[in-house]
Amino acid sequence: MSERQLTHVQLEGSMVPVVADCDVVVIGAGPAGHSAAVSAARNGSSVTLLERYHHLGGMASGGMVLVLDDMVNEGNEIVTTGLVDEFVERLEKQDAAVYPPREECQTNWEMWQKWSRWGCIDFHKAMMPQPIIHAVAFDPDAWKRVSLDMVREAKVNLRTHSWFSDVLMEGGKITGVIAQTKMGRQAIRAKIVVDATGDLDVGVAAGADYTDGQFIVTTVFRLCDVDTKKAIEFEFSHPEEYKKIDRQARRVIGGAWGMWWLKTPLPGVVWCNCPHMPGYDGLTPEHMVAAEYEGRERMMNLLAYARENVPGFENAKMLGAAEQMGIRQTRLLQGEYVVTKDDVSSRRYFQDTVCRGRDYYTPYRSLLPKGIDNLIVAGRHYSVDSDAQKLSREIPPCMSQGEAAGVAATLALEGDIALRQVDHKDIQKRMRAQGADPGDAPSANALIEPAVAAE
Numbered sequence: 001m002s003e004r005q006l007t008h009v010q011l012e013g014s015m016v017p018v019v020a021d022c023d024v025v026v027i028g029a030g031p032a033g034h035s036a037a038v039s040a041a042r043n044g045s046s047v048t049l050l051e052r053y054h055h056l057g058g059m060a061s062g063g064m065v066l067v068l069d070d071m072v073n074e075g076n077e078i079v080t081t082g083l084v085d086e087f088v089e090r091l092e093k094q095d096a097a098v099y100p101p102r103e104e105c106q107t108n109w110e111m112w113q114k115w116s117r118w119g120c121i122d123f124h125k126a127m128m129p130q131p132i133i134h135a136v137a138f139d140p141d142a143w144k145r146v147s148l149d150m151v152r153e154a155k156v157n158l159r160t161h162s163w164f165s166d167v168l169m170e171g172g173k174i175t176g177v178i179a180q181t182k183m184g185r186q187a188i189r190a191k192i193v194v195d196a197t198g199d200l201d202v203g204v205a206a207g208a209d210y211t212d213g214q215f216i217v218t219t220v221f222r223l224c225d226v227d228t229k230k231a232i233e234f235e236f237s238h239p240e241e242y243k244k245i246d247r248q249a250r251r252v253i254g255g256a257w258g259m260w261w262l263k264t265p266l267p268g269v270v271w272c273n274c275p276h277m278p279g280y281d282g283l284t285p286e287h288m289v290a291a292e293y294e295g296r297e298r299m300m301n302l303l304a305y306a307r308e309n310v311p312g313f314e315n316a317k318m319l320g321a322a323e324q325m326g327i328r329q330t331r332l333l334q335g336e337y338v339v340t341k342d343d344v345s346s347r348r349y350f351q352d353t354v355c356r357g358r359d360y361y362t363p364y365r366s367l368l369p370k371g372i373d374n375l376i377v378a379g380r381h382y383s384v385d386s387d388a389q390k391l392s393r394e395i396p397p398c399m400s401q402g403e404a405a406g407v408a409a410t411l412a413l414e415g416d417i418a419l420r421q422v423d424h425k426d427i428q429k430r431m432r433a434q435g436a437d438p439g440d441a442p443s444a445n446a447l448i449e450p451a452v453a454a455e
C-alpha cells in the first residue's frame, strides 16, 4: 500500500531526555559505522555510537556475510589497510579468520582446489581457474566480539537497542538525533553526525538528496555437519557429475553466485550466500516479511536436495539463517559528487580520494551531502549511482570509508570548520599516519584525467 492510500494519525510532541552530549554521534554499527566511531575516538573526539540491534557488525555479523572482498587491486596490491588490517589481525588471534598466504595467491588448479571454497577468488575474472587473491573468510560471532573490544578500548559511548528515528535541526545544521528505545525516545546531542545506517536514514530525515536504489535481497544461512573434504574431493574427481548436481542445486535455491556454499573457520560449517531474491524493497516491512517467508522456504528446499544429492552433505543440518535480512542496496545519497559506474570501471582517480577498494577510488565529496554542514555518510549508501554501488559496496572499502569519515569529523572539530571545508590532504595525511591507505597514491592502472593530474 502506498503512503497516500494510508490514513494517518497526528502524534503529540513530548519532552525527550538527553542521554548523551558528544562531539560525534555515529548512527549504525556495521563495518562502516564501527570504523567511523573507533577512528573518531582514537583521534580524540568524544563519540557516541548508536545501533538498533544488540550486536555490532551489521551485514558482517547479523547478516552473516562471511568473506571480506575487494581488498586487492588487479596489480595484487592490498588497498584496504588501517582498521581493516587491524580487524583481521584481531580475528586471526581468535582463530576466526582464514586467508591464503601471499605466495599462494596464484592462478592455477592446485591453488584453486585449495582456496576456492574459502571464497578467496577474483570473481570478477571470467576465466577458469580464477585467480586466488587476498580475501578473508571469517566467523560472524568473532566479528561481534572484536567490534565490542575495539569500541570499549577506544572509549566510545556505545548505545545499542537504540533505533535512530529523527534529527534535531537548527538552520542547515543537525544539533542532535533521536533514538527510539524501550525507555521511550532519547536524544543525543552532537556537533558532527555520521550516517552509517546503510539506508541513509539520517540523511533522509535531515533532508539530504537521495535516489532509491534496489538490488537482490538474500536470507543468508549456514549448514552444519557437512563433510567439506568429501564434497571438495568429489567436485574435483567427478567434475562433470558435480556440475550437473550443482546446477540443479542452484535451480532449487533459486539464484546464487558461482558457489552456493563456502567453507567457514568452523569445521563442518558452511555458509550459503543465497538465494537471490529480486523485486523486494529493503525498507518496506511488508516486503521484508514476504522475503523472509520465501527465503526460508527456499533454504529448506536446498537442504533437502543437498542431503539427497550432494556428496558430503548427507548429514547436513540447518544451523540457522542470519539474524538480519541481507540487504545490498536501498537509498543512495546524491551528494557533492556522485560516483558513477564509469568511474568505478575505468578506475578513475580523484584528487580528493580518501579511501579505496579493489581498483576504485572514493572521493571525499561522495561522503558529503549537499547543504548540510555537519553530516557525513560512510558505507553502502554513499553518494553513488545504483550500478556503481553494486561494484563498490564490499565490507573492507566500507570500513575504509568509515575510517576516513572519523578522521574528517575530528579534523572539522579541531579546525572549527564545516565538514566540506576540511582539506582532503589533511585527511589523507592522517589516514596514512594511522596505517590506512587513503588512495592518494594511485596505482599504475588508474585513470588520471589531465585536469586532475595538473592540479
Ligand SMILES: Cc1cc2nc3c(=O)[nH]c(=O)nc-3n(C[C@H](O)[C@H](O)[C@H](O)COP(=O)(O)OP(=O)(O)OC[C@H]3O[C@@H](n4cnc5c(N)ncnc54)[C@H](O)[C@@H]3O)c2cc1C
Pocket (backbone or CB within 6 Å): 027, 028, 029, 030, 031, 032, 033, 050, 051, 052, 053, 056, 057, 058, 059, 060, 063, 065, 066, 067, 068, 069, 070, 162, 163, 164, 165, 196, 197, 198, 199, 201, 217, 218, 220, 273, 325, 326, 327, 328, 378, 379, 380, 381, 393, 394, 395, 396, 398
Ligand atoms: C547477502 C549479501 C552478500 C554480500 N556479500 C559480500 C561479500 O561476500 N563480501 C563483502 O565484502 N561484502 C559483501 N556484501 C556487502 C556488504 O556486506 C555490505 O555492503 C556492507 O556490510 C555495508 O556495510 P555498512 O556498514 O555500510 O552497512 P551495514 O552492514 O548494513 O550496517 C548498517 C548498520 O546500521 C544499523 N542501522 C541501520 N539503521 C539504523 C537505525 N535507524 N538506527 C540504528 N541503527 C541502524 C544496522 O543495524 C547495521 O548495524 C554482501 C551483502 C549482502 C547483503
